[in-house]
Amino acid sequence: MNWITVAWPMMAAASLTLGLIELRIGVAQRPRSARLLFSLSAFAMAASCGVELALMRADTIAEAAAALRWVDATVGVIVVSLTAFIWVYFGTGTKWLALAVPILWVVGASADWVPGRPDMTYATITGLRAVETFGGATFNVVEGVRNPWTVFAYLGALAQILFVVDASVKLWRRGGRRRALVVGGSVVFFTLAAGVMANLVEAGITRTPYMFSLAFLVILVAMGSELTADVLASAHLGGELRESERRMDLAGTAANLGMWAWDLVHDTIWATRRARSLLGLSESEMLSVEKITNAVHPDDREPRRHAIERALKIDNEYEVEYRVTLADAQIRWISSRGRVERDASGKPLLVRGIVIDISARRHMEMKMELLQNQLAHADRVSMLGQLAAALAHELNQPLGAILRNAEAAELFLQQEPPDLEELRAILIDIRQDDQRAGNVIDRMRALLKRRSFAPRALLVSDLLENVATLTRADCAARKARLELSVEPGLPAVMGDPVQLQQVLLNLVLNATDAVEDLEGDRRKVAVRTALHGNDEVEFAVSDLGLGIEKEKLGRLFEPFFTTKSKGMGIGLSISRTIIEAHGGKLWAENNAQWGATFRFTVPVAAEAASS
Numbered sequence: 001m002n003w004i005t006v007a008w009p010m011m012a013a014a015s016l017t018l019g020l021i022e023l024r025i026g027v028a029q030r031p032r033s034a035r036l037l038f039s040l041s042a043f044a045m046a047a048s049c050g051v052e053l054a055l056m057r058a059d060t061i062a063e064a065a066a067a068l069r070w071v072d073a074t075v076g077v078i079v080v081s082l083t084a085f086i087w088v089y090f091g092t093g094t095k096w097l098a099l100a101v102p103i104l105w106v107v108g109a110s111a112d113w114v115p116g117r118p119d120m121t122y123a124t125i126t127g128l129r130a131v132e133t134f135g136g137a138t139f140n141v142v143e144g145v146r147n148p149w150t151v152f153a154y155l156g157a158l159a160q161i162l163f164v165v166d167a168s169v170k171l172w173r174r175g176g177r178r179r180a181l182v183v184g185g186s187v188v189f190f191t192l193a194a195g196v197m198a199n200l201v202e203a204g205i206t207r208t209p210y211m212f213s214l215a216f217l218v219i220l221v222a223m224g225s226e227l228t229a230d231v232l233a234s235a236h237l238g239g240e241l242r243e244s245e246r247r248m249d250l251a252g253t254a255a256n257l258g259m260w261a262w263d264l265v266h267d268t269i270w271a272t273r274r275a276r277s278l279l280g281l282s283e284s285e286m287l288s289v290e291k292i293t294n295a296v297h298p299d300d301r302e303p304r305r306h307a308i309e310r311a312l313k314i315d316n317e318y319e320v321e322y323r324v325t326l327a328d329a330q331i332r333w334i335s336s337r338g339r340v341e342r343d344a345s346g347k348p349l350l351v352r353g354i355v356i357d358i359s360a361r362r363h364m365e366m367k368m369e370l371l372q373n374q375l376a377h378a379d380r381v382s383m384l385g386q387l388a389a390a391l392a393h394e395l396n397q398p399l400g401a402i403l404r405n406a407e408a409a410e411l412f413l414q415q416e417p418p419d420l421e422e423l424r425a426i427l428i429d430i431r432q433d434d435q436r437a438g439n440v441i442d443r444m445r446a447l448l449k450r451r452s453f454a455p456r457a458l459l460v461s462d463l464l465e466n467v468a469t470l471t472r473a474d475c476a477a478r479k480a481r482l483e484l485s486v487e488p489g490l491p492a493v494m495g496d497p498v499q500l501q502q503v504l505l506n507l508v509l510n511a512t513d514a515v516e517d518l519e520g521d522r523r524k525v526a527v528r529t530a531l532h533g534n535d536e537v538e539f540a541v542s543d544l545g546l547g548i549e550k551e552k553l554g555r556l557f558e559p560f561f562t563t564k565s566k567g568m569g570i571g572l573s574i575s576r577t578i579i580e581a582h583g584g585k586l587w588a589e590n591n592a593q594w595g596a597t598f599r600f601t602v603p604v605a606a607e608a609a610s611s
Helices: 003-028 033-056 061-090 095-113 150-173 177-202 212-254 273-278 289-295 298-313 359-414 420-448 460-477 497-515 571-581 606-610
Strands: 122-132 138-146 257-263 268-271 317-325 331-342 348-357 456-458 481-486 493-495 524-532 536-543 586-590 596-603
Touching: 003 033, 003 212, 033 061, 033 138, 033 212, 061 095, 061 122, 061 138, 061 150, 061 177, 061 212, 095 150, 150 177, 177 212, 257 273, 273 348, 289 298, 298 317, 298 331, 298 348, 331 359, 456 460, 456 497, 460 481, 460 497, 460 524, 493 497, 493 596, 497 524, 497 536, 497 571, 497 596, 571 586, 571 596
Parallel strands: 481 524
Antiparallel strands: 122 138, 257 268, 257 348, 317 331, 331 348, 456 493, 524 536, 536 596, 586 596
């Protein structure tokens, strides 16, 4: 074994090793084109080492000619791939010079397929000469007549040198001095050294083998230096990222929020420790969409999925609230907000977001809702207190009729024989009076019940009929006339029947208070309904009273503000809260001549809106 047998395989191994490293980096990271192009150059150089060794060991002219053609092929791949590598890696250069390199090399290499010509280098191979070098190593050198087509290969090498120099100068001016000097300089040195050495060998001036691999060592050292710099920079950047993540985690913990990112391309999820803790996930487990979905309360998974899909398809941002079931069976409320990042074509690439623990806020909202329901219930009881005398009078009428009919029936039963037809008519009257009294009591009980918000599709006419039934006696006692007007063909509305009935009762009672001391035709309250836009129904309660003072008009719906001497100031405030919970609006305005009108809107039921 001599130094040639050791040196060329070692250079091939070095090229192959660096090529594999660059290939692994190019496959794993973006941008990858430059890394893949250099790995191609390194692999071609590893192959060239083997071809050079085969040429030195060729025993016949035919073997030497075949080896020379493979030398042309591998060196051509090296030159062209290095040119493309510089173009991509530097991001600059003259395009026509870059294109000239492969064109000139292909024109020259076409001589390898010309019949009767051994290869691009020699028109004729006359023989092989054995040369002994130091250490007793021997190798064979090709002798022959040079092929004029080889000038295209040297022109291609010259074009590559000019291109790399031009690209390096431009990169230097843009601030990439180290890369321009190390990488650009090594490529220029390789091309220049390999070209000069090949020309000396082919001209017979020097009796040495082709040593392109020896010149390529400069590029290997340069790229190894760049790789080391990249590794050190990555390590430094990784340390900074870890420190930044710790700072973000500390800031997130102080603000009670966690941060996360979902890489849609690789389907991976990153989250801070605070985000994992809020979602009830451990710090060590690998995160996935399925794991996070399973942490969400089953009833909230579909709304959360719908919000994310809408952000990915239509919007760039989303916001959703959901519950998380923890290991101890406790429930935590989470508010999640995210933003979608897209590429130039609009394809979503990444979703970044935050999660916030809003359990305290949600618990407070539930307490406030409970207090509001209790206050609304107290308001209903207060209203029924106002209606009590009139309702007692209204109940006395059917109860008195039932008593008189029962006494009449008793008299008819004493006759011989009893008049059955009269008894049947009396029983019908008793049943009707009983139903009338029962309806009044049922409506009172419905209003008195404490219940949660339960919206459903409601007919406007049914709402007004119930209110009219409950206020009929009060209006009669005050000698006020109640007029109802329903626009034909009104769709059903979506709402809670008891709460909407409470609002109407409140407004009607306020209106009867406003006209109680008036005379004649002005003692009238009108309730009108009409379609408001395409998706709402408007209710209007009007009176012909004195109206509302301008300075008080803007404060009517403030809690505990009242214009009545005995008012509590909560009825209108509760009414506005109820209407806003339904998705509507409640407001007041003075009429053009007499009195005021209170208006509110209620959304049309979904099935009615779609029909």
